[in-house]
Amino acid sequence: MSDLPSIRQRLSRALIGISIAWSVVVSTVVWLSVQHAVDDLLDNTLQESAEILYGLLTLNHAQLPLQGGGSLPAPLHEEHLVWQIVSASNAVLIRSHKAPMLPIVESRTPGLSSVGEDWRVYGMPLQADGRILYVAQVAHVRSDARLAAAGAASGAALVVGLLCAAWLRARVRKEVEPITAMSASVAHFDPLQPGATLMPATRAELVTMHDAISDLGARLAKRLANERAFSAHAAHALRTPLAGMVAQLAVAQRKSSPEAQPHLARMRQAADKLRRVVSALLTLFRTDNDDLHRQEVDISDMVAHLPFESLSVKAIEQARVWADPDLLSAALINLLDNSQRHGATTATVHVQHEPDITHIVVKDNGKGMQPDQLERLQKALDKQHYEGQMGLGLMLADLIARAHGGRLRLMPTDAGCEVDLVVRQS
Numbered sequence: 001m002s003d004l005p006s007i008r009q010r011l012s013r014a015l016i017g018i019s020i021a022w023s024v025v026v027s028t029v030v031w032l033s034v035q036h037a038v039d040d041l042l043d044n045t046l047q048e049s050a051e052i053l054y055g056l057l058t059l060n061h062a063q064l065p066l067q068g069g070g071s072l073p074a075p076l077h078e079e080h081l082v083w084q085i086v087s088a089s090n091a092v093l094i095r096s097h098k099a100p101m102l103p104i105v106e107s108r109t110p111g112l113s114s115v116g117e118d119w120r121v122y123g124m125p126l127q128a129d130g131r132i133l134y135v136a137q138v139a140h141v142r143s144d145a146r147l148a149a150a151g152a153a154s155g156a157a158l159v160v161g162l163l164c165a166a167w168l169r170a171r172v173r174k175e176v177e178p179i180t181a182m183s184a185s186v187a188h189f190d191p192l193q194p195g196a197t198l199m200p201a202t203r204a205e206l207v208t209m210h211d212a213i214s215d216l217g218a219r220l221a222k223r224l225a226n227e228r229a230f231s232a233h234a235a236h237a238l239r240t241p242l243a244g245m246v247a248q249l250a251v252a253q254r255k256s257s258p259e260a261q262p263h264l265a266r267m268r269q270a271a272d273k274l275r276r277v278v279s280a281l282l283t284l285f286r287t288d289n290d291d292l293h294r295q296e297v298d299i300s301d302m303v304a305h306l307p308f309e310s311l312s313v314k315a316i317e318q319a320r321v322w323a324d325p326d327l328l329s330a331a332l333i334n335l336l337d338n339s340q341r342h343g344a345t346t347a348t349v350h351v352q353h354e355p356d357i358t359h360i361v362v363k364d365n366g367k368g369m370q371p372d373q374l375e376r377l378q379k380a381l382d383k384q385h386y387e388g389q390m391g392l393g394l395m396l397a398d399l400i401a402r403a404h405g406g407r408l409r410l411m412p413t414d415a416g417c418e419v420d421l422v423v424r425q426s
Contacts (some may be wrong), residue, residue: 011176013329015168023161027154036152042142043112050135054124061125080141087335088130104136114139123309137181150253178202182209190215192224242275243267277325291401292324299360301328303349309338319351321358323404331400332362334393335419339364357406360421369410378410397421 009088051256082099090103104115110132121136178201196217197311201210229358249268293369300315302325313336332349339347352359369377369402380389381398397419398408405424410417 011172012169015172016165019161019165019168023158024167026161027157030157031150031154034146034153038146038149039142042120042137042145043122046081046112046120046135046137050083050122050133052146053083053135054126054133078335081135081137082112083133083135084184086134093131099136104134108132118127178206181205186213189213191221238278242278244269246275258288269307269309279330292327293324295323296320297323297325297328299349300350302332306333306336308336311336311344312349316348316350319353321351321360321423321425327359327403329358329399330425331397331421332360334396335362335421337366338393339366339417342366342368342417355417356425358423358425360423361411361418362421363413363416363418365416368406368413368415371412374410381408381410 029068032406079096079098082096082104084095084099086103086105086108087093088108089391090106090108092099092101095101104119104121105123108123108130109121110125113121115121115136118139119136120142121134121213124133124135126129126133165303181199182201190196198210198214198217199206246268249264249271253264253268256264291408297320299319299321300317303313303315306313306329338349339362342364344364347362347364349364350361352361377390377394380386381394383401384398386395386398394408401421401423402407406422408420409420411420412418
């Protein structure tokens with residue numbers, strides 16, 4: 001799985017973050033607004049209660065017991081508003097039964113005022129003699145009312161924001177599904193198969209991508225068809241003359257003088273090697289993994305027939321490999337030719353089987369490679385950066401290994417060179 005960031009995850013996180021931030025901001029604004037509105041409402045309630053009491057007390061002024069600071073008779077009940085009538089000398093004349101016995105406000109204060117953190121008071125003068133009516137509310141009652149109203153409103157805003165975030169996330173997932181479906185269609189799109197098409201674009205944003213990929217597939221299919229046609233013609237144009245050249249050199253070698261025979265033998269070997277390389281290249285580049293002509297290959301028999309005169313090659317054990325014999329033979333020839341060119345006189349071929357893959361290990365007694373050179377070549381092979389990094393032999397062997405679902409590995413060794421040709425068996 002790629003570690004690249006996901007568009008869907010990034011959009012989901014962004015939307016969730018925005019929704020939560022928006023919910024918090026809205027909740028805070030609602031909280032402050034509701035608290036202010038509740039304060040105004042409670043202040044208005046204080047004022048209106050004072051005005052109502054003012055009217056009632058004025059009408060019943062003669063019946064009020066204004067001596068001694070007692071309270072009006074009333075059944076036991078919970079008072080959220082209390083009141084006092086205070087004289088000009090700041091003495092409580094009469095009060096509600098839960099009101100303090102001392103004046104709530106120390107000095108005459110008409111209108112709205114706060115007494116510390118305990119009371120919110122509204123004062124209304126009664127008569128010209130200095131008496132004043134105070135209607136007050138306990139601070140914690142107001143605080144509880146503010147908290148209840150603001151908490152309910154901001155909580156509702158936060159819940160709505162979270163629900164919107166969940167809905168937006170589900171909507172993003174739904175809207176990204178066409179991209180996922182298009183990606184799956186591209187993954188299974190093989191432009192070389194007759195009639196292969198991409199799924200139709202279901203969103204306007206995907207039309208350009210759909211058309212570009214379809215056009216690219218058509219160009220690749222056309223180019224590959226041209227290359228295969230060229231390979232077929234090249235195979236006929238090159239193989240026949242090279243085979244004839246090898247045959248003519250063999251005849252010339254038999255009829256030539258003893259002095260010329262070594263030169264003709266080297267020419268014959270070079271021409272034969274060229275014929276095999278051309279054959280392997282043409283076979284490789286006109287096939288893919290599904291076109292390999294796999295069969296059971298006897299490695300010992302194949303090694304025994306490899307044409308090397310100055311290099312002693314032997315297989316360590318009898319082993320069979322499921323592979324394309326022409327390509328595998330070309331890979332071994334190129335690896336062993338590398339060994340010979342780097343001073344090896346002997347080479348061994350060892351086969352090791354695992355459940356799904358087979359290791360064909362070629363080891364020689366040549367001069368080998370320095371660790372830094374081996375590491376550099378291995379990195380180039382892993383990334384398939386062949387140009388300017390290595391010769392035709394390693395490149396061709398790696399391409400053949402990859403055509404068989406494997407790869408080429410350069411193994412560290414104390415002496416000589418050891419190459420592991422990995423071939424997948426399924």
